[in-house]
Amino acid sequence: MSVWNKIKKVVLALLVIVSITSCKKEEVEKEINIEEDIPLFKNFVEENIDKVSNDPYISSTVKPDDEMYDLMLMLQRGDWSQTTWDEMDSLMKKGVENAKIIYARTKIDEIYKRSEATAILTELMRKGNPYATYWLSSKSNLCLSYLSSEHFGNKVAKELGLDTSYENKYCTEEIYQKAVEGFKRLAAEGDLHAQYFLLKEKGLDKSVEKREEYIKEVIRFAKYHYYKPLMDYYYNITKVENGKTVFYSPRSERQVKKLLRIAANNNYIPAFVFLIDKNTPKDDFLYNRLKKLGAWHYFWAKPYYKEKSLNPKEQYCDAKLYKAIFGDRFFGGRYEGKIDMSNIKCNISEQLNSVEPMIYIDYFTRIDDWSRGY
Structure with a gap:
């Protein structure tokens, strides 16, 4: 092969690489072009921006008639008094699985309680509870942090003669897939939280090709007054620089604030945080509604x-x-x-x-976010 032919082959290869890189660049640019979302939200915004609910619990994870309401409210308020533990213990004795899971999640970081906490989650996993299964899976920060034999606390527990039989038995992909199957069952029964879990598990929220489908799902959840997907959308399209939120464009900022206003109109507390600023009058609806909540x-x-x-x-x-x-x-x-x-x-x-408090935390919310709301 002549030198000239070799040069032509190298040049051709470089052109192919440039072409692929260019395509990838266009794809990235499309992914971050948030303005393409705006028309997808148009009808939803126009139909809902002026609607204000009189039901303080319309977007609440659990309502006052739910057996978990009092406990969830205490946790949301950062109340770790004996009253909270008594309420949790009372629910656990009644066999309330969500209370057992919360107890296990709060105790798994304590070496004297880790074995007990893991046993509780294991029993519920065997019964088919997908939340308990998830917290023992490879996607759980709790599992990865505390149930490995490499964890220093487990080494201390072993030296103290405590039960560490849980080591390296969990945190697997197999357990995670078992949780997914459980959430599929809940989703089929109409559980919005399970449906949103599966949406993220499929990566729909990060897909360029299925962007329109993802936005339609966010809108569908919001129509049922489930606003966590809408808040996550807000986080995904903004960033914080020097303590200030930066939007993709002034147009997208106006759009997003309308979406947050719809959530606030329906008493979703986390949405208020990003609407109130120094220009909000002290007697504004936002302040008055937050106080009532x-x-x-x-x-x-x-x-x-x-x-x-x-x-x-x-x-x-x-x-x-x-x-x-x-x-x-x-x-x-x-x-x-x-x-x-x-x-x-x-x-x-x-x-x-x-005061009529709504509950914005759910059973996926990380412990360190229970009392923050965002």
């Missing part, structure tokens, strides 16, 4: 953005209400000695009676 976000956002426009009574009474709900440090304490609070009446009992 008893969300800690209200007690964080209002003092942060509106401290200068709040009078002492407003700050004092909000602080009292926060303490009554969350039992945390009285963040209005800095006003003690600066103003006369002896004649300030806050009617805390009346305000507490008007």
Whole structure:
């Protein structure tokens, strides 16, 4: 073969590589072109942007008549008092599987409780509970973190003579596929959380080719007032730089905020966090609705953005209400000695009676996100 023919072959190969690279680049650009999503949401936004629900629990994971409601509310509020453990224990004695799973998840990081926690999840897995199965699978951060023989805590447990028979028995792909099959069953029964799990398991939320199908699913979930997929969509199309959220474009920002507003109109607490800013009037719908929902976000956002426009009574009474709900440090304490609070009446009992908390956490939510909401 002549030198010239070799050169032609090299050039041809390079052209093929450039062509493939160019195609891949176009695919990436298509994937991040969020503006193509906008027309897909158009009808949904127009039909729902002005609808405001009077049902405080319309988007709640569990309702007040659900046996798990009180426990989920305590966890969402970051309440780890004895009352919470008593409620969990009471539900576990009744055989409530979700309470058992939550207990196991909270105890699996303790070397003295790890064997017990794993045994609880194993028993439920054998009964076919997909949530318990998932937490023992290869996709579970809990399993990968705590059930390996390489984990330092397990080495300590072994030295203490504790049961470590769980080591290296779990965290497999086989167990994960078993969880998937369980979620398929729940999905067929209409469980939206299971359906969304399967959507992500298929990678639909990351697929360029099936982008339209994915958006239609997000809309379908939202029509049933299940807004976690919508919030995940928000996270996926934005990024944070220097503490500020960056959107793909001004047009996409307007679109996304309309979607969040629809979720907020239906009392989905996490959506409020990204709508309230320094320009939100202190008597705005968003603040008033958050307060009625008893969300800690209200007690964080209002003092942060509106401290200068709040009078002492407003700050004092909000602080009292926060303490009554969350039992945390009285963040209005800095006003003690600066103003006369002896004649300030806050009617805390009346305000507490008007609070109607929705539950935004679900059985997939990581423990460190239970009280954050996002």
